[in-house]
Amino acid sequence: MIHARLRQFAALATGALLAACLSFAAPASASTGAATNTVAANTQTQTPLVVNARWAGHPTFDRIVIDIQGYVPTATVTPVPQLVYDGSGKPVPLAGKYFLEIRLNPAAAHNDAGQSVYQGPKLQKINLPKLKGIALTGDYEGYVTFGTAFDTLPYYRAFTLHSPERFVVDIAR
Template sequence: MQHRSRRTAIAAALTLTATTGAVVPAVAAPQAGASPQVHTTALVVNARWSGHCAYDRVVIDVRGTMPPVTVKPVKKLRYDASGQRVPLPGRHFLQIRLSPAAAHTQSGRPVYKGPRLVKIHLPQLRGLALTGDFEGVVTFGLAFRHNPHYTVHTLHSPERFVLDVRHADVCR
């Protein structure tokens, strides 16, 4: 019986080692005369907003290649690390998630120079907060007066993520 449990333990250890090895990404050795490739995480450096006649705009500035971005409605805004509620006015909220991305360098120095929490008084946009910068994910929360009807796109040179939220034309 003891011999069987030792075989089981060895088999489990080999399986764990094989699985762990498969998860770790392989790094190719550079060819002679070639410089090694350096993969850098996109750095989120700023967030800003503006009001226009028929829409409010939020722009997130990124240094490096634009990472995948998701936008989703949430019932409440919460800070990623603590789970505490974000104190922004509004009845409707969106979460913007950039990943892989960071708002700090590998040494921990912050590169994000934008607002961390700000109340905004535009026709639709009521506030913006940096809600997380943790383990390769940067998140923002946006607060709105009414249910936001939005479009998103990216702009290049420099890299920017843009979210436009429609509202009634205030310039007429």
């Protein structure tokens, strides 16, 4: 009798566990919050648009700000030996001894019709204590790339700011 009750209890517990697991595996459309989840997912799938790049000198650092329409995409800042334009590989005509490449992905500097939405400089010489130039070096296959030039080794920190969305690189003096 005890063994029969244990088997019955084990069967009920297994059934309850299986039912709980299946409810977690149900499609999102079966949940009551499906409309909210879909809206949030759709806004995140829109490719962020890079609309401007600007810079400023501060008492202890120079700052580069990349303005974004949409969410801030993944961004990397990488020291490179020279700056080249994406696609062509041609050198970017910015004077400097040290260079940083700023790459955003997924991102675009053009709309779906192929028209540029980027209003900032394509190639700009700058005369700040550290930052000597900036160039838009690529807008290709979901990547937007900038190159920056310096006369001395740049020590930097990169971060995002929100409302409005932007990616920031501060270069210590």
